[in-house]
Amino acid sequence: MTIQWYPGHMAKTKRKIQEDLKLIDVVIELLDARIPISSKNPEIDSLIKGKPKVILLNKSDMSDPRSNELWGHYYDENKQDYIYTNSITGKGIKELITAIEKKMAHVIERDLKKGRINRQIKCMILGIPNVGKSTLINTMAGRASAKTGNLPGVTRSNQWIKVSQRILLLDTPGILWPKFEDPIVGLKLAWIGSIKETIYDREDAALKLISFLRESYEHCLIERYNIDINPSDEDIDIYEKIAQKRGFIQKGGNIDYSRTAEMLLDELKKTKIGKISFENP
Numbered sequence: 001m002t003i004q005w006y007p008g009h010m011a012k013t014k015r016k017i018q019e020d021l022k023l024i025d026v027v028i029e030l031l032d033a034r035i036p037i038s039s040k041n042p043e044i045d046s047l048i049k050g051k052p053k054v055i056l057l058n059k060s061d062m063s064d065p066r067s068n069e070l071w072g073h074y075y076d077e078n079k080q081d082y083i084y085t086n087s088i089t090g091k092g093i094k095e096l097i098t099a100i101e102k103k104m105a106h107v108i109e110r111d112l113k114k115g116r117i118n119r120q121i122k123c124m125i126l127g128i129p130n131v132g133k134s135t136l137i138n139t140m141a142g143r144a145s146a147k148t149g150n151l152p153g154v155t156r157s158n159q160w161i162k163v164s165q166r167i168l169l170l171d172t173p174g175i176l177w178p179k180f181e182d183p184i185v186g187l188k189l190a191w192i193g194s195i196k197e198t199i200y201d202r203e204d205a206a207l208k209l210i211s212f213l214r215e216s217y218e219h220c221l222i223e224r225y226n227i228d229i230n231p232s233d234e235d236i237d238i239y240e241k242i243a244q245k246r247g248f249i250q251k252g253g254n255i256d257y258s259r260t261a262e263m264l265l266d267e268l269k270k271t272k273i274g275k276i277s278f279e280n281p
Ligand SMILES: Nc1nc2c(ncn2[C@@H]2O[C@H](COP(=O)(O)OP(=O)(O)OP(=O)(O)O)[C@@H](O)[C@H]2O)c(=O)[nH]1
Pocket: 058, 059, 060, 061, 062, 085, 086, 087, 088, 127, 128, 129, 130, 131, 132, 133, 134, 135, 136, 147, 148, 149, 150, 151, 152, 153, 154, 155, 175
């Protein structure tokens, strides 16, 4: 499945981010904890040109705790600063503030020696659509200053929000684009809900989801849908077993593949199938 989705405003957005970045001391790279590879913009490190960066693995309430642990080891080994966050509850924000202050401690000290006592640290959040940028800004600001929504691509609006004694956060996050060319990346983005539902084949995405879950989270499929899975079953057989269990049968006795796909993708998005991660280091 190849997903073609490169909104025309992307080039303009990139220029805006490059412009905003001139003001920024520390970049906050927001990733989805379920897909830290596929939710990373391949150009981000060249865009930010060596500025200090903290990686946030957001929606960590939805990802597999075992995978979270593996990613933690990976980032530790690669000496990268990372924090597990939940933009909604604010989990990880205290750690983020501490990490940003630590990253800039040498600059603040240098400025202090020059007599500049209230040096502020300016930060900006960068991330792909729907990863939780606006929710994080709102939670950090402690007020509803940016619009949040369930659909990818709703963030508009540049002001600074004071999030600690020293730290200012740009109220407009930078929307980056994922790596669309790779069909597997496209599929994972579709699964986590970062791609508009109308531009990919939902039944194909659901069938491939079953294939993935069978490989890595078979117990979740069995428990959630109360089905048996035999080694000889094709993925489509499992799809049909799930449809039958839920009674998704059309008049005339045919399986309602479309309704089954919608249900599966929706239950995945609502973490009803389980805490699922699609990528490990
Ligand atoms: N479970 C969970 N949901 C989250 C978390 N962070 C954000 N969400 C939800 O994810 C959806 C998208 O969040 P937004 O804050 O609008 O995402 P965004 O990155 O600003 O999206 P764009 O405006 O499309 O760029 C919303 O439904 C949020 O409630 C999180 O840590 N955990």
